Amino acid sequence: MSLEKWPKIDVKADRSYPVFLGVSLEELGEFLHLQFEDVEHILIISHQVVADVYLDRLQKGLLDYRVNQIIVPAGEQEKSLERISQLTRAALECETDRKTLVIALGGGVIGDLAGFFASVFMRGIRLIQVPTTLLAQVDSSVGGKVAVNHPLGKNIIGAFYPPLAVWTDFSTLDSLPWEEVENGLAESIKHALIADRSLFEFFENEEERIKEREKSIWSEMVVRSSAVKVNIVSQDEREQGVRALLNLGHSFGHALETEMNYRGVTHGQGVSIGIAAASHLANAKGLMTIAEVDRIKQLLNRFGLPIMIPGQDPRALLERMQADKKNQGGRKILILPKGIGQAVVSRECTDQEILAAWKQVIS
């Protein structure tokens, strides 16, 4: 038996780790046997919707281990210190110790929550990410960021805690509702925009087959989009430089999400409108033509992602951007696309310019 049979890309960082793409849940146990001889106890953290459909398949390969599951409710509110405290209690009750391996089976919420739990329980126990949403497969499971929220800020309590491996089974996406697919598409299109022009063209050319969920096209989409993230994180794991580019559309998007109190706009929709606003700003700064702005907006639109939002106050949104984590010394730091397939960090956008960009996406 060898590791060769499973397709993967490696994150090359302080501690490198494999991102397996296109493997099956049932085979994870075999990988663990090969790679980590001293594992005896496995703790799976998931939530009901995912566990109902995928837990049996995962457990089929784990028959040689002592396995416990902790099922938490779904939803962003679960990323809390209270839930970490409850997980700690539940983990101790099933005799979790320093040699236990945690499997995070779910979307970005489970990945962040179980990942943060693994990072602090007994000062850190082993972690495998098994992402089951498109967003988690192309984005959140890779890169080692784990976090919970605080009433004063999203993801404000967290760590860099890379997993031992990411185990991505594309078939888990079969059950994902389209609304959740859109959240992942927004991030995938963002990846294309900042680093891979041919991936952008792939989205333009394969719209129909993506919408029809054609398996080979979805596999290609996840592999190419994950590759962008793997590549960026390998260059800059701790976000000292190039990793910041992954925030394209997010400064605008977060401002919108917080202004709307996280109601009436999903994260993917916020990012999409944010990308449209950042593209207008890039045009004003001479970084892209208006034809390119239109092309980006058209692509987002073709996948059902919004590029305008009605009834918002641009000044209030500008004000919200004041609290962005990336700002330095009161100066707003924004990520702007540079044509299609590149992006830059800009420290020179005036409030006037940002306001003008907001006005372009408010109807």
Ligand SMILES: NC(=O)c1ccc[n+]([C@@H]2O[C@H](COP(=O)([O-])OP(=O)(O)OC[C@H]3O[C@@H](n4cnc5c(N)ncnc54)[C@H](O)[C@@H]3O)[C@@H](O)[C@H]2O)c1
């Ligand atoms: N750590 C990072 O680098 C990073 C990056 C981006 C986002 N995030 C975080 O990710 C979170 C969002 O993640 P998400 O979009 O995956 O949301 P999510 O984890 O809440 O999952 C969305 C919904 O899909 C359901 N679901 C999950 N897998 C399913 C499947 N295979 N079939 C059917 N339903 C399924 C879940 O039950 C949930 O209701 C946010 O908390 C965000 O902060 C983290």
